Amino acid sequence: MAAKTDLAFQKCISPRCGTTYAIDEVRVQCEACGDLLDVVYDWDRLRPPTSLMYFEEKWTRRHDPLCFSGVWRFHELLPFAPQSQIVTIGEGQTLLQSAPAVAQFVGIQSDRLFLEYEGMNPSGSFKDNGMSAAFTHARTIGASRAACASTGNTSASLAAYCSVTRLMKAVIFIGTGKISYGKLSQALDYGALTVQIAGDFDDAMARVKEASRELGIYLVNSVNPFRLEGQKTIMYRVLEGLRWQVPDWIVVPGGNLGNSSAFGKAFSELYELGLIDRIPRLAVINAAGANTLYELYDRRGLRWNQGAPNLDIVSSYYAELDQARRRASTIASAIEINRPVNLNKCLRALEACDGVVREVTDQEIMDAKAQVGAGGLGCEPASAASVAGARLLRHEGVIGANERVVCILTGHQLKDPTATVAYHTTDQDKFNEVLGSRGVQRAAYANRAVAVPNDFDEIVKAIQLYS
Ligand SMILES: *Cc1c(COP(=O)(O)O)cnc(C)c1O
Ligand SMILES: [Zn+2]
Numbered sequence: 001m002a003a004k005t006d007l008a009f010q011k012c013i014s015p016r017c018g019t020t021y022a023i024d025e026v027r028v029q030c031e032a033c034g035d036l037l038d039v040v041y042d043w044d045r046l047r048p049p050t051s052l053m054y055f056e057e058k059w060t061r062r063h064d065p066l067c068f069s070g071v072w073r074f075h076e077l078l079p080f081a082p083q084s085q086i087v088t089i090g091e092g093q094t095l096l097q098s099a100p101a102v103a104q105f106v107g108i109q110s111d112r113l114f115l116e117y118e119g120m121n122p123s124g125s126f127k128d129n130g131m132s133a134a135f136t137h138a139r140t141i142g143a144s145r146a147a148c149a150s151t152g153n154t155s156a157s158l159a160a161y162c163s164v165t166r167l168m169k170a171v172i173f174i175g176t177g178k179i180s181y182g183k184l185s186q187a188l189d190y191g192a193l194t195v196q197i198a199g200d201f202d203d204a205m206a207r208v209k210e211a212s213r214e215l216g217i218y219l220v221n222s223v224n225p226f227r228l229e230g231q232k233t234i235m236y237r238v239l240e241g242l243r244w245q246v247p248d249w250i251v252v253p254g255g256n257l258g259n260s261s262a263f264g265k266a267f268s269e270l271y272e273l274g275l276i277d278r279i280p281r282l283a284v285i286n287a288a289g290a291n292t293l294y295e296l297y298d299r300r301g302l303r304w305n306q307g308a309p310n311l312d313i314v315s316s317y318y319a320e321l322d323q324a325r326r327r328a329s330t331i332a333s334a335i336e337i338n339r340p341v342n343l344n345k346c347l348r349a350l351e352a353c354d355g356v357v358r359e360v361t362d363q364e365i366m367d368a369k370a371q372v373g374a375g376g377l378g379c380e381p382a383s384a385a386s387v388a389g390a391r392l393l394r395h396e397g398v399i400g401a402n403e404r405v406v407c408i409l410t411g412h413q414l415k416d417p418t419a420t421v422a423y424h425t426t427d428q429d430k431f432n433e434v435l436g437s438r439g440v441q442r443a444a445y446a447n448r449a450v451a452v453p454n455d456f457d458e459i460v461k462a463i464q465l466y467s
Pocket of ligand 1: 125126127153154222253254255256257258259260334335380382383410411412
């Protein structure tokens, strides 16, 4: 249990339970009731800055790694560890990019759409924000091995932090055939022990929990509450990119629902601290082939309900999934998850942020991805769910044409070249194999390579014709 004098501690998210734990306890769930844990702070005594402008001053000191890091320059808003224990490999140097062409595709005013490109992180996805925080916690308790189950990006991030910092050894659990080459290559290249389980992500997740409990390995999946502390900073950087103005919408893909949960916590805390005067709305976008949150929230009316969600709705849905032997299936492999571990926290975030949930098809995801590529820095398929979802919400009239919208591009464009090349290919077999099997029927925005004979005149002709 946490002591009264602790400035930071862990606490069960269920208001009916509320059991507390000291910051140096390693847990991924509440001992008393099994619910998720939060990191909470005694803000009255910690006295964080009274204005967000405070953080701009850190830019003048960016030779200091703790000011350079896009996570740790906000240390005062996630003060669970002393400066001396902080782990950083330079995460969070991300861009908030105004994207007029993508705005047009979404159907909003050209200067109102922003893409938060988390692909610029050291391992190419937003996961590094959370990993730097989890590593910081792991360091304070002296862990020597860390594990995760992963659809690819968590493992790439864990492996990168292990190889750069040498603080821990990485053990990675992946499902069979569900991981993109870009991500798998990172885990192997960084030297992580990679355990391939005959099963999918949900199976790997169940196994890694078991193994880390039995073997005392530090678990870095997003059930780890410290991961989410790091991921709060994505929202701080969005605000920073907007000169501390609060946008109208944050749109994010939903997989294990760690990001959406972290964003809700970030805004709730900023509001409570008086650092912002309103909370943006949150839209969480599922892939139609992995739509548990959409099904539960939108169709079956599951709500946080001030901390008393009707969990019978959840268990009966999971029983249905089991009975039908339904497995998650989408080209957006990073969100190919049917049992999101942060479900309860996400429900809380949706309540705090007056949120909405939608699902988009793989066709919509791949078309949106092509538009992001053509009008921005590009992204991997899962990330494009945010843009496809924003477009859907605009068509429904839920998002207004002059509202300010931020879509989170969670992963780098080069994470999954197979999907990108299949979309743009002229080879129908390749298209069918990768995308047709996912129900993608056409590539409306394909940019096809032009085949020409090895003949200079023909090449010139092709350039004249197509440029
Ligand atoms: C992990 C991941 C997601 C899903 O995020 P959650 O926090 O699990 O909902 C989405 N996109 C990419 C690229 C990811 O790596
Ligand atoms: Zn509890």
